[in-house]
Amino acid sequence: DIQMTQSPSTLSASVGDRVTITCRASQSISSWLAWYQQKPGKAPKVLIYDASSLESGVPSRFSGSGSGTEFTLTISSLQPDDFATYYCQQYKSYYTFGQGTKLEIK
Amino acid sequence: VQLVQSGAEVKEAGESLKISCQGSGYSFTNYWIAWVRQMPGKGLEWMGIVYPGDSVTYYGPSFQGQVTISADKSINTAYLQWNSLKASDTAIYYCARSGYCRTTSCVTYSRFDPWGQGTLVTVSS
Numbered sequence: 508d509i510q511m512t513q514s515p516s517t518l519s520a521s522v523g524d525r526v527t528i529t530c531r532a533s534q535s536i537s538s539w540l541a542w543y544q545q546k547p548g549k550a551p552k553v554l555i556y557d558a559s560s561l562e563s564g565v566p567s568r569f570s571g572s573g574s575g576t577e578f579t580l581t582i583s584s585l586q587p588d589d590f591a592t593y594y595c596q597q598y599k600s601y602y603t604f605g606q607g608t609k610l611e612i613k
Numbered sequence: 614v615q616l617v618q619s620g621a622e623v624k625e626a627g628e629s630l631k632i633s634c635q636g637s638g639y640s641f642t643n644y645w646i647a648w649v650r651q652m653p654g655k656g657l658e659w660m661g662i663v664y665p666g667d668s669v670t671y672y673g674p675s676f677q678g679q680v681t682i683s684a685d686k687s688i689n690t691a692y693l694q695w696n697s698l699k700a701s702d703t704a705i706y707y708c709a710r711s712g713y714c715r716t717t718s719c720v721t722y723s724r725f726d727p728w729g730q731g732t733l734v735t736v737s738s
Contacts, residue, residue, distance in 0.1 A: 508674060541724040543657075550707055550728035551657065562726070594657055598711075598722035601673065602647065602659035 509533055509597050513605035519613040524585045528608045530578045530595035539599040542571055542580045545607075546591045554593075555580065585610075614638040616646075616708050616729035623735045624698050631694035632732045634708030641689040642666045645712040647725055648682055648693045652704045662711060662721075663691055700738040705731045 510533040520526050530540065538558035543551040553562045555571035558578055568583040582589055590612050595605040619633040634646060648660040661672040665684035672682070684691040691708060709725035 539722065543725075545657075550709075550731055551725070552728070553724050553726045556724040556726075562724075596657075596659075596725070598724065600722070601671065602662075602711075602722065604657040604659065607656045 509536060509600055509603050511595055511597055511603045511605040513593075513595055513608050515608060516606065517609045517611060519611045520585055521613045522585050522587055526582050526585060526610065528580045528593055528595075528610075530573075530580070530605050532576045532578075532597055532599075535575045536597045536599035538574050539597055540571075540573070540578050541596045541598065542569075543594045543596065544589075544591045545594065551594065614710070614727055616710065616727055618706075618708060618729040618732045621733040621735070623737070626698055626700055626736055626738045628698050628736075629694070629696050630698055630734065631692050632706060632734065634691045634693075634729050636689045636691075636710065639710075642686045643714050644710050645721065645723075646684065646691040647709045647711045648680075648691075649707045649709060649725070650676075650704045651707065651731075657707075660693070660706075664714070665689075665691065666714065698734075698736045700736050702734060703736045705733050707731045 512531045514529050540558045542555040545551040554565050559571045570581050593608045645662045647662045650658045659673050660676045661682045663670045663682045663684045665686040681694045708729040712720045712723040
Protein backbone atom coordinates (compact mmCIF):
# COMPACT_ATOMS: atom_id res chain seq x y z
CA ASP A 508 0.00 0.00 0.00
CA ILE A 509 1.12 3.57 -0.70
CA GLN A 510 1.32 5.73 2.43
CA MET A 511 0.97 9.51 2.32
CA THR A 512 2.53 11.72 4.99
CA GLN A 513 1.57 15.38 5.27
CA SER A 514 3.36 18.08 7.20
CA PRO A 515 2.76 20.04 9.25
CA SER A 516 -0.35 18.68 10.97
CA THR A 517 -1.29 22.19 12.07
CA LEU A 518 -0.20 25.50 10.62
CA SER A 519 -0.86 28.94 12.11
CA ALA A 520 -0.70 31.85 9.70
CA SER A 521 -2.07 35.32 9.05
CA VAL A 522 -4.07 36.82 6.20
CA GLY A 523 -1.65 37.74 3.43
CA ASP A 524 0.95 35.11 4.37
CA ARG A 525 2.43 32.67 1.88
CA VAL A 526 2.06 29.12 3.17
CA THR A 527 3.28 25.75 2.00
CA ILE A 528 2.04 22.27 2.91
CA THR A 529 4.12 19.21 2.08
CA CYS A 530 3.03 15.70 1.20
CA ARG A 531 5.38 12.72 0.86
CA ALA A 532 4.52 9.38 -0.73
CA SER A 533 6.05 6.10 0.46
CA GLN A 534 6.88 5.24 -3.17
CA SER A 535 6.81 7.06 -6.48
CA ILE A 536 3.34 8.11 -7.59
CA SER A 537 4.52 10.10 -10.64
CA SER A 538 2.12 13.08 -10.70
CA TRP A 539 -0.98 11.20 -9.58
CA LEU A 540 -1.76 13.52 -6.69
CA ALA A 541 -4.66 15.76 -5.75
CA TRP A 542 -5.16 18.37 -3.04
CA TYR A 543 -8.49 18.97 -1.29
CA GLN A 544 -9.83 21.68 1.01
CA GLN A 545 -12.40 20.82 3.66
CA LYS A 546 -14.29 23.28 5.83
CA PRO A 547 -16.16 22.24 8.98
CA GLY A 548 -19.43 20.49 8.22
CA LYS A 549 -18.77 20.42 4.48
CA ALA A 550 -17.62 17.88 1.94
CA PRO A 551 -14.05 18.20 0.65
CA LYS A 552 -13.46 20.18 -2.53
CA VAL A 553 -10.69 19.48 -5.04
CA LEU A 554 -8.20 22.30 -5.57
CA ILE A 555 -5.34 20.71 -7.54
CA TYR A 556 -5.13 17.48 -9.54
CA ASP A 557 -2.31 15.73 -11.38
CA ALA A 558 0.02 17.44 -8.86
CA SER A 559 -0.05 20.88 -10.47
CA SER A 560 -3.28 21.38 -12.47
CA LEU A 561 -5.64 23.95 -10.99
CA GLU A 562 -9.25 22.78 -10.82
CA SER A 563 -11.67 25.03 -12.69
CA GLY A 564 -13.01 27.82 -10.50
CA VAL A 565 -10.24 27.59 -7.90
CA PRO A 566 -8.43 30.89 -7.23
CA SER A 567 -4.98 31.21 -8.77
CA ARG A 568 -3.37 31.86 -5.36
CA PHE A 569 -3.45 28.06 -4.96
CA SER A 570 -0.70 26.12 -6.71
CA GLY A 571 0.75 22.65 -6.57
CA SER A 572 4.12 21.23 -7.49
CA GLY A 573 6.21 18.10 -7.26
CA SER A 574 6.47 14.63 -8.74
CA GLY A 575 7.64 11.21 -7.66
CA THR A 576 7.45 11.25 -3.85
CA GLU A 577 7.55 14.92 -2.81
CA PHE A 578 4.71 17.38 -3.35
CA THR A 579 3.73 20.81 -2.13
CA LEU A 580 0.59 22.91 -2.00
CA THR A 581 1.24 26.65 -1.84
CA ILE A 582 -1.19 29.43 -1.08
CA SER A 583 0.48 32.62 -2.26
CA SER A 584 -1.47 35.12 -0.16
CA LEU A 585 -3.83 33.72 2.47
CA GLN A 586 -7.40 34.97 2.41
CA PRO A 587 -9.91 34.64 5.28
CA ASP A 588 -11.80 31.97 3.32
CA ASP A 589 -8.69 29.76 3.15
CA PHE A 590 -8.62 28.75 6.81
CA ALA A 591 -9.62 25.10 6.57
CA THR A 592 -8.15 21.60 6.58
CA TYR A 593 -6.18 20.42 3.55
CA TYR A 594 -5.62 16.84 2.40
CA CYS A 595 -3.40 15.32 -0.23
CA GLN A 596 -4.49 12.15 -2.04
CA GLN A 597 -2.60 9.74 -4.25
CA TYR A 598 -4.36 7.93 -7.08
CA LYS A 599 -1.47 6.01 -8.61
CA SER A 600 -2.66 2.74 -7.06
CA TYR A 601 -6.04 2.67 -5.42
CA TYR A 602 -6.38 5.75 -3.20
CA THR A 603 -4.72 7.03 -0.05
CA PHE A 604 -5.20 10.34 1.74
CA GLY A 605 -2.69 12.19 3.85
CA GLN A 606 -3.66 12.74 7.48
CA GLY A 607 -4.57 16.40 6.86
CA THR A 608 -3.18 19.84 7.69
CA LYS A 609 -5.33 22.23 9.69
CA LEU A 610 -4.65 25.82 8.67
CA GLU A 611 -5.47 28.14 11.57
CA ILE A 612 -5.57 31.88 12.01
CA LYS A 613 -2.55 33.15 13.95
CA VAL B 614 -23.21 17.34 -12.14
CA GLN B 615 -24.14 16.38 -8.62
CA LEU B 616 -24.30 13.51 -6.18
CA VAL B 617 -27.10 13.46 -3.62
CA GLN B 618 -26.82 11.14 -0.63
CA SER B 619 -29.50 9.68 1.59
CA GLY B 620 -30.24 11.21 4.96
CA ALA B 621 -28.73 10.73 8.40
CA GLU B 622 -29.22 7.40 10.14
CA VAL B 623 -29.31 6.40 13.80
CA LYS B 624 -28.91 2.67 14.40
CA GLU B 625 -28.05 0.22 17.12
CA ALA B 626 -25.06 -2.06 17.06
CA GLY B 627 -25.81 -5.28 15.21
CA GLU B 628 -28.35 -3.74 12.85
CA SER B 629 -27.96 -3.62 9.07
CA LEU B 630 -27.88 -0.47 6.98
CA LYS B 631 -27.72 0.57 3.33
CA ILE B 632 -27.07 4.20 2.37
CA SER B 633 -27.29 5.62 -1.12
CA CYS B 634 -25.73 8.13 -3.50
CA GLN B 635 -27.66 9.23 -6.59
CA GLY B 636 -25.89 10.90 -9.48
CA SER B 637 -27.34 13.35 -11.98
CA GLY B 638 -26.17 15.65 -14.75
CA TYR B 639 -23.73 13.19 -16.30
CA SER B 640 -23.49 9.65 -17.66
CA PHE B 641 -23.62 7.76 -14.35
CA THR B 642 -22.80 4.46 -16.02
CA ASN B 643 -19.40 5.64 -17.24
CA TYR B 644 -17.84 7.02 -14.04
CA TRP B 645 -16.52 5.22 -10.97
CA ILE B 646 -18.10 6.14 -7.64
CA ALA B 647 -15.93 6.13 -4.52
CA TRP B 648 -16.93 5.95 -0.85
CA VAL B 649 -14.95 7.78 1.84
CA ARG B 650 -15.25 7.55 5.63
CA GLN B 651 -14.62 10.40 8.04
CA MET B 652 -14.79 9.43 11.69
CA PRO B 653 -15.58 12.18 14.21
CA GLY B 654 -12.78 14.74 14.26
CA LYS B 655 -10.58 12.58 12.01
CA GLY B 656 -9.29 12.53 8.44
CA LEU B 657 -10.50 11.00 5.20
CA GLU B 658 -10.26 7.26 4.51
CA TRP B 659 -10.93 5.68 1.15
CA MET B 660 -13.27 2.69 1.47
CA GLY B 661 -13.77 1.45 -2.06
CA ILE B 662 -15.01 2.15 -5.56
CA VAL B 663 -17.67 0.76 -7.88
CA TYR B 664 -18.12 1.08 -11.64
CA PRO B 665 -21.88 1.25 -12.26
CA GLY B 666 -21.51 0.08 -15.85
CA ASP B 667 -20.64 -3.48 -14.81
CA SER B 668 -20.59 -3.29 -10.97
CA VAL B 669 -16.86 -4.03 -10.74
CA THR B 670 -15.79 -3.15 -7.21
CA TYR B 671 -12.49 -2.59 -5.41
CA TYR B 672 -12.10 -2.20 -1.66
CA GLY B 673 -9.53 -0.51 0.51
CA PRO B 674 -7.60 -2.99 2.68
CA SER B 675 -9.24 -1.79 5.92
CA PHE B 676 -12.74 -2.23 4.54
CA GLN B 677 -12.59 -5.50 2.59
CA GLY B 678 -15.14 -7.83 4.16
CA GLN B 679 -16.51 -5.08 6.42
CA VAL B 680 -18.87 -3.36 3.97
CA THR B 681 -20.46 -4.01 0.60
CA ILE B 682 -20.42 -1.46 -2.21
CA SER B 683 -22.81 -1.81 -5.11
CA ALA B 684 -24.62 0.17 -7.80
CA ASP B 685 -27.89 0.13 -9.72
CA LYS B 686 -27.30 1.83 -13.05
CA SER B 687 -31.01 1.81 -13.88
CA ILE B 688 -31.62 4.44 -11.20
CA ASN B 689 -28.18 6.12 -11.21
CA THR B 690 -27.52 5.09 -7.62
CA ALA B 691 -24.57 3.66 -5.72
CA TYR B 692 -24.83 2.02 -2.31
CA LEU B 693 -22.79 1.34 0.79
CA GLN B 694 -24.08 -1.31 3.14
CA TRP B 695 -23.31 -3.01 6.42
CA ASN B 696 -24.71 -6.36 7.63
CA SER B 697 -23.94 -5.78 11.29
CA LEU B 698 -23.04 -2.28 12.45
CA LYS B 699 -20.58 -1.54 15.24
CA ALA B 700 -20.27 1.59 17.37
CA SER B 701 -16.95 2.23 15.58
CA ASP B 702 -18.86 2.65 12.30
CA THR B 703 -20.12 6.00 13.59
CA ALA B 704 -18.90 8.48 10.98
CA ILE B 705 -19.80 10.68 8.07
CA TYR B 706 -19.74 8.78 4.78
CA TYR B 707 -19.17 10.58 1.51
CA CYS B 708 -19.54 9.39 -2.04
CA ALA B 709 -17.58 11.02 -4.84
CA ARG B 710 -17.20 10.62 -8.59
CA SER B 711 -13.78 9.46 -9.69
CA GLY B 712 -12.41 7.73 -12.79
CA TYR B 713 -14.24 7.12 -16.05
CA CYS B 714 -14.44 4.93 -19.12
CA ARG B 715 -14.83 6.25 -22.65
CA THR B 716 -15.25 4.30 -25.87
CA THR B 717 -11.61 3.38 -26.26
CA SER B 718 -10.01 3.89 -22.85
CA CYS B 719 -10.60 3.80 -19.13
CA VAL B 720 -9.12 5.87 -16.31
CA THR B 721 -9.88 3.91 -13.17
CA TYR B 722 -8.19 6.26 -10.71
CA SER B 723 -8.69 10.00 -10.78
CA ARG B 724 -9.41 12.94 -8.54
CA PHE B 725 -12.69 12.92 -6.60
CA ASP B 726 -15.10 15.49 -8.01
CA PRO B 727 -17.84 16.19 -7.21
CA TRP B 728 -18.61 14.90 -3.73
CA GLY B 729 -21.95 14.12 -2.19
CA GLN B 730 -23.06 16.13 0.83
CA GLY B 731 -22.26 13.28 3.22
CA THR B 732 -24.41 10.90 5.27
CA LEU B 733 -23.98 10.87 9.05
CA VAL B 734 -24.30 7.38 10.48
CA THR B 735 -24.58 7.13 14.26
CA VAL B 736 -24.40 3.69 15.86
CA SER B 737 -25.19 3.26 19.51
CA SER B 738 -23.94 0.35 21.56
